[in-house]
Amino acid sequence: MKIAVCIKQVPDSWAEKKMVGGLLDRANVDAVLNDLDEYAVEEALRIAEAHGGNEEGGANTVTVISMGPERATEAVRKALSMGANDAILISDAxxxxxxxxxxxxxxxxxxxxxxxxxxxxxxxxxDARMSVVPAMISEKLGCAQLTFASKVTVDPSAKNVSITRVTEAGVDEVHGEFPCVISVVEKINEPRYPSFKGIMAAKKKTIDIRDFASTGAEFTKSWSAVIDAAPRPPRATGVVVTDDGSAGQKLVDFLSEKKLI
Known part of the structure; x- marks a missing residue:
């Protein structure tokens, strides 16, 4: 099997984020591999290991694909140190x-x-919290999408995949055939920590850096843009109510003013 894992480098969740010119300021904050993408890398490795492995000469390959600045190679290297075979980074101004x-x-x-x-x-x-890219990729590829998987079962010989998806209404079993796009939730597994051997091996693995033209994509103009953004206002001082016998009425008046009742 040839398995691709889409990952993204994002600002550290704990970093203070700012908007500059309608864009998130990424240059002045620590950047990391998107936490939720680590589960995708781990699941790809587990699938490969369960069906012959992805070591050199193995039956499977795991390729990491990312889009971002050249700095994103840091995040790509982490995925490679976890065990992915190689990587592609699309980087273009x-x-x-x-x-x-x-x-x-x-x-x-x-x-x-x-x-x-x-x-x-x-x-x-x-950083974006949109949860739409996997579905968009599957639409553009014209293949099945199996999203929000909490369990993935692959049968390479039959070239089909089954997933379990937990919803508010119960548990869904969804099936699809190769090729297909899968998105996984964080409860699906526990991502492995890169070993020292894996970290050293990642330094020798190939990252194929490509420009936009090489992808053959038709457009670069985004369909949406941030027109304006303002910092969240500081938290206002709370209202202190002294109970002199009318505290209950004051509370009701306050909630009514805020249209909470």
Missing amino acids: VLVGADAVVTAEVLANVIFKGEYDLVICGTEST
Whole structure:
């Protein structure tokens, strides 16, 4: 099997984030591999290991695919140190500020050319929280989407995949055939920590850095943009009510003023 894993480098969740010119300031904050993408990398490795492995000469390969600045190689290296075989990074100035539509277009073109059997993604990125890119990729590829998987079962000989998806209404069993796009939730597994051997091996693994033109994507202009943004106002001083016998009425008046009752 050829397995692709889509990952993203994002600002550290604990970093103070600022908007500059309608874009998130990424240059001045610590950047990490998107937490939710680690589950996708781990699941890809587990699938490969369960069906012959992805070691050199093994039956499977796991390729990490990302789009971002060259700095994103840091996040890619972590995925490689976990055990992925190689990586592709699409990095081009024309893609700065790309929205989900453009991102999906670029990734889908790269995936199509790679002829992957499975494409595995996290549910969303922690910087945008849109959770739409996996579905958009599957639409552009014209293949099945098996999203929000909490369990994945693969039968390479029959070239089909089954997932379990937990919903508010119960548990769904969803099936699809190769090629397909899968997104996984964080409860699906526990991502492994890169070993020292894995970290050293990752330094020798190939990261194929490509520009926009090489992807064959048709457009770079985003369909959406942030027109304006303002910092969240500081928290206002709370209202102190002294109970002199009328505290209950004051509370009711306050809730009514805020239209909470």
